[in-house]
Amino acid sequence: MPEAPPEASSEGAKAxxxxxxxxxxxxxxxxxxxxLGMLLPLWVFAExxxxxxxxxxFVFDDPILLRAHALAGPGLDGFFVLVSRIGYEGxxxxxxxxxxxxxxxxxxxxxxxxxxxxxxxxxxNLGAKQFFQRDRPSLxxxxxxxxxxxxxxxxxxxxxxxxxxxxLLAWPTRGRWPMVALMAVFALLVGYSRVYLGxxxxxxxxAGWMAGAAWAVAAYLALFHRVLHPWQDREGxxxxxx
Numbered sequence: 001m002p003e004a005p006p007e008a009s010s011e012g013a014k015a016x017x018x019x020x021x022x023x024x025x026x027x028x029x030x031x032x033x034x035x036l037g038m039l040l041p042l043w044v045f046a047e048x049x050x051x052x053x054x055x056x057x058f059v060f061d062d063p064i065l066l067r068a069h070a071l072a073g074p075g076l077d078g079f080f081v082l083v084s085r086i087g088y089e090g091x092x093x094x095x096x097x098x099x100x101x102x103x104x105x106x107x108x109x110x111x112x113x114x115x116x117x118x119x120x121x122x123x124x125n126l127g128a129k130q131f132f133q134r135d136r137p138s139l140x141x142x143x144x145x146x147x148x149x150x151x152x153x154x155x156x157x158x159x160x161x162x163x164x165x166x167x168l169l170a171w172p173t174r175g176r177w178p179m180v181a182l183m184a185v186f187a188l189l190v191g192y193s194r195v196y197l198g199x200x201x202x203x204x205x206x207a208g209w210m211a212g213a214a215w216a217v218a219a220y221l222a223l224f225h226r227v228l229h230p231w232q233d234r235e236g237x238x239x240x241x242x
Contacts, residue, residue, distance in 0.1 A: 037217035041210035080193040087155040087190030121161035142198040156208025159190040164216035
């Protein structure tokens with residue numbers, strides 16, 4: 001067969017590059033969210049889960065636990081017990097409030113996303129705990145003991161699911177960066193409280209964060225696959241910001 005003229009090959013390459021550039025321009029944010037918000041956290045979780053399944057010890061777990069315990073005192077004890085309680089009971093209440101609030105606004109897709117994100121995360125955590133059946137740390141007697149399995153942390157997973165869901169819902173608004181900062185501090189405090197209290201290994205916390213983020217992003221990408229972000233109307237125009 002005769003070879004295509006160099007000019008034709010060059011034009012074809014340019015057309016292909018232009019098509020790829022157009023796809024990236026239209027879907028770049030979604031692709032970045034897919035890799036950074038779902039695939040990367042899933043990879044980290046899988047690495048941690050494999051070690052836990054093989055009953056391997058993480059070199060960073062005990063040193064971080066002991067360093068946190070070295071800071072223990074009456075003031076911090078009370079503070080982190082409160083944070084830990086908010087990280088469970090408070091998260092459940094906030095989850096319910098978000099779903100009901102969005103339903104009241106008649107934003108059915110956003111409400112479905114929030115409900116799937118929160119309920120699915122809780123069910124996945126329960127299933128993962130039963131599958132891995134990792135024992136809790138026992139370096140000292142905790143002031144707030146737990147008798148369930150340890151991996152992954154339900155507090156960390158629940159708080160990160162809440163954080164990721166709120167940030168994704170708030171992203172089109174002017175308050176997205178304050179919400180990112182607030183949710184990051186909240187998730188970090190809840191996770192650290194569990195380490196401080198000696199009821200979770202740091203690897204449990206990291207796994208919970210990764211699983212919670214990955215699940216929330218997966219739910220978002222599944223439910224908003226035809227629109228750029230929440231709060232868009234049926235014609236595709238974003239709801240005006242106030």
